[in-house]
């Protein structure tokens with residue numbers, strides 16, 4: 001366990017935070033100054049974080065240019081925002097879905113002060129991360145009318161995931177990481193909650209690495225898998241179990257882990273000294 005902890009710390013130290021932040025959707029959040037705008041921009045960025053990261057960043061930049069310099073103010077003018085978002089599209093999401101998300105998030109801000117205050121209340125009422133997230137997303141979904149119509153498009157319901165459905169809720173956990181982890185040049189530490197409540201957002205990169213480090217044997221991207229990986233990471237830092245997520249995820253993106261012993265593709269992988277594929281076969 002000490003060996004894995006040392007390797008994870010080294011991966012974190014080796015991460016070129018400046019370069020990787022500018023290649024990550026969270027980079028856009030840092031371009032805004034006020035916390036009300038930042039928490040809305042982060043929500044939009046996290047909710048569309050599907051697929052190729054370059055495409056996500058381009059679609060996010062287009063959406064933010066349409067939303068305008070103050071997303072919280074834009075949420076107070078629903079008709080104008082809906083009109084500016086017309087023509088925007090990313091996967092199953094249309095501009096009208098993004099507008100509804102911003103309008104819903106802004107309504108929750110108006111009722112609670114900030115989105116962070118709303119989430120804090122949901123956490124304190126439940127002390128259950130999944131249920132707190134579900135209540136938080138319910139509030140935004142209801143306020144923005146982000147519901148799928150019967151027989152309609154998947155976009156509106158899919159944009160803001162539902163943690164009760166059993167998926168790993170990667171996009172929502174990513175949002176929480178950005179908002180709650182202490183400010184470190186990537187995460188913003190905007191919300192008054194302990195980072196100990198977080199789970200690592202499990203995407204395909206983190207899932208592969210977690211399996212190769214022996215943190216889980218589960219093959220699905222489910223909430224149960226996220227909890228299992230979170231419990232393994234909490235052994236290294238119970239106060240901050242999502243601490244290694246950014247560095248590991250970006251290393252996974254660059255490494256394109258083959259999940260098998262491959263001298264070429266594994267070359268330079270920071271976790272090779274503790275990867276199960278290399279431990280079984282000995283040193284290269």
Ligand code: SF4
Nearest residue numbers: 257260266269272275
């Ligand atoms: S050493 Fe290779 S198989 Fe193991 S985690 Fe790194 S890239 Fe993946």
